[in-house]
Amino acid sequence: MTVRVPFRAVPLDLEDVQYDYGPDSSPRPGVPAGETIELRLDDSTVFPGTSRKVWIHVPAAYDPAEPAGLTVFQDGWWYLDPEGDVRGGIVLDNLVHHGEIPVTIxxxxxxxxxxxxxxxxxxxxxxxxxxxxxxxxxxxxxxxVIPEVRRRYTVSDDPDRWGIAGGSCGGNCSFTVAWHLPDRFRRVLCFLSSFAQMPDGNPYPALLAGTPRKPLRIFLQAGHRDSGWDEPEHNWLAENLRVAAALAETGYDFRLVLGDGGHSPNHAGVLLPDALRWLWRTAR
Structure with a gap:
């Protein structure tokens, strides 16, 4: 089926671009707000000496008798803040209420x-x-983290209902989590990923080329004027394009969206509703 896309002029200035949000990034009439609880995690075993906050957002449609999916967002409050650039809880409430994605915590x-x-x-x-x-x-x-969620809510064991999302460093972090745990996290969302600043360089083009395809569905967003976009090294745009090319060459189910502007979460927030719809669509 042909999809018709409304005409929108392409901005001539690629630097200072702000995208307008769609209706699913704000509270919609008739959509009940979900419940958010805040936790504090101290004394980590994996990262000794660290403390952090975790927020669990549960859409109103959640039923303890029906296991829910989950999506983990890095940079927690930045992605949850209802007045911020991404507004993850509001988006989940709207999409779940309208049946556009499964019930997802x-x-x-x-x-x-x-x-x-x-x-x-x-x-x-x-x-x-x-x-x-x-x-x-x-x-x-x-x-x-996940045991704290499962202590409170009923969560599906189906890895196709587990997602991982983040932007900038959190984007390459999300890719890394799914790479190591494809039997748990299979829906991957990476905004403006900082593959360029990984300590030993971006490993994923070579790993993708040399490793049998994993059962992942991956949404990438990159910016034409991301950090170092015209530099020979530490080029955020180029490293995202290299990962996208490797995903294409190895037959992954992936989508790349290129936007204008720099290293800003604005475009990520605008894309989040459609990115989640795409990740949880029923057809390839």
Whole structure:
């Protein structure tokens, strides 16, 4: 079936671009707001010494008798904030209420901080957690975060109903989690991923080329003027395009959306409703 797309002029200035939000990024009439609870996690085993907050957002349609799916969002409050750029809880409420995605619990996880350190930079553990290519963060989610969700709510065991999402460092983090745990997280959402700043370089083009295809469905967003877009090294745009090319060459079920503007979450927030619809569509 042919899809007709309304005409929209392409902006001539690629730098300072702001996208307008669609109706699913604001509370809609007749859609009940879900419940959000806040947790604090201290004394991590995987990341010793860190503390963090986690928010669990449960759409009103959740029924304890019916296991729900879940999607874990990195940079938790930034992605949940109803007045922010992404508004993840509002989007989940709207899509679930209208039957456009299955009932899905959103788990919004802040990066860890070291509360006992005075230096603001030393307090943050975000880059250590998100940019690493190993399985530590995946293990942290599976052994320390998800059990807290399952203690309170009924969650499906079907990996096709588990998603992982994030932007910037959280985007490559989400890719890494799914790469290590494809038997758990199979719906992957990566906005403006910082593959370019992974400590030993972007491993995924080579890994994708040399590894049998994993059962993942992946939505990528990149920006024409993302960080270092015209540089020979540390080029965020180029590294996202390299990952997209490797996904295409190896036959993955993936979608790449290119936008204008720089390293801003605005376009990610605008895309989130359609990205979730696409990730949970029934046909390939």
């Amino acid at each position: 959103g788990v919004f996880v802040d990066p860890g901080v070291f509360e006992d350190r005075d230096d603001p930079d030393e307090r943050k553990n975000r880059n250590a957690e998100y940019d690493a290519a190993d399985d530590r963060y995946a293990t942290f989610l599976l052994t320390e």
